Amino acid sequence: MKSIIEAHLKPKLHPVALLRSDVRPDENLQPKMGKYVCIMTMFAQVSAHGKTAVFDRNTYGCPGASAGLGFGSVYPSAMGGLDTFEAFFSKGIYSAKNPEAYQQMIDNAPKHMVNKLTVGEKFHATPEKAHRWMTEELPLYNFKEKYRILKPLSQVSEEETPESIIFVVNPLQLSALITLAGSIHDGLMDIMAPQGAACQMIGAYVFQQAESPQPRPVLGLTDLAARKHVRKTLPQDTLTLSMPWKLYLQYENAAEDGIFSSPLWEDML
Template identity: 30%
Template sequence: MTMQAILDGTAAFLNHLGLAEEPFGVYYADTKPDNAYGPKTGTPISRELEDRRELDMQEVMKTFSCVMGNVWLARKKKGAAFISTEEYGCPGGVYYCSMMKPHLRFIEHYVSTGFPGTPLHGERYMPSPDAMRAFMEKVNPRKAPAKYCIFKPLSQFTDGAEPEFVIFFARPEVLTGLFTQTIFATGDMDCVMSPFGAGCTNMIGWPLYYQEQGLEKAVLGGFDPSARKFMKTDELTFTVPFSLYSKMLAALPESMFTHETDWSGVRKKVARSVKAWGEEE
């Protein structure tokens, strides 16, 4: 599919889904879009500096900026968001977006049970630093192919570039359609995954992982308590590799959306949800 065909297909797909917000695409490039939302340049970070005890995490956190927060701004302003090695914002996000390897050991404690004897009690999302380390080492994003990891609305891919992944932001009724269309396009009952991770891990880290494994998997995310502040109530993320998304669009003519199926009942619930949240256009 050409990018124009993708955009045309997306418009039809969104209409079937009853979703007003277009999906975002994510890609890597050496230049970032004008007026993109992202972190400020932070103090240098690396495992090497951390191992030498030359990394001041209080200094690092002075420029903290969540990937999900910047994507939230981009969504509201219909612009782009980015992260880079120097403009990293979050010591976890910079790893999940494949901008830095290896990960900081600090994250193993921060996301689990903290550092004993200190005020940092940890987020308590993982039961121990060892469990968190195993998670980090499994995700293990590839080395980034360019300076920036960029998120922007799909309609802004007009220069011949293609996204690696397509990210939807949706509530359960719409997710029903996304989930089912993914199954219909692949015939794979296990093609939608939902592993543990930060908001950005499930938007990009895990999709990269499955792609590196040679697997076409969609990833359902948005369950990170720390990222919920940057999402609508009841909203989740649904990320698909661009190759799979093309198949989903190509399969639309034979799908439940264009035949007499129970989707018509779900579509009515989508409309009720939109009305309940005051999001009617």
């Protein structure tokens, strides 16, 4: 599938499409069953090298990605449940409701996780705020299709309809996309930049925007944990801007005679 926006941006990294399907693609990257991994490492391979990645209910990578990809939330059941994640996302053992049980989990954790579990990721100031985010604020979906597929937008067929289109951009390219969005949106919120995991910023939050009467693109890869995993594949100045399919089509139409034909963009190039 050809993209007017991609033709103007001339990105070094492939724009990526996220699709739901009951058909598993051949020759793809996929996490091993039961293995916790950051799926953004596979996203990076899709964007940087044109690979295809696939996930299902047994190979979604980590609890955050289950929610991010629309397989439902496993926060209440994984790793000791919500109490564990409340502490992990805030201030670690110092936020734990049951410090003894939390310490036992730390003692049994892989070496690379010990310090993060002990200190906490500090994405939320309090465990109560982390709880609200998991149970009330994070948009949760449980779609019926077996698979979620990530592949370059250029490899999407005319018969396919992606759920999310993800541009992987540097600051100049992001500036152009925000300007493009602002050129057609009313109001001042041209994009949204939510708290969450990088996979949720290309998935769950985009699914939510697709249902909004005034959808907005979602700024992502602001998740420091994910950035650590992709830093060997994606440039350090990279961010994602993701949008529902219908919003992408609006932007494609606006790009025909929008910011990319402005002298400002031509001067920057």
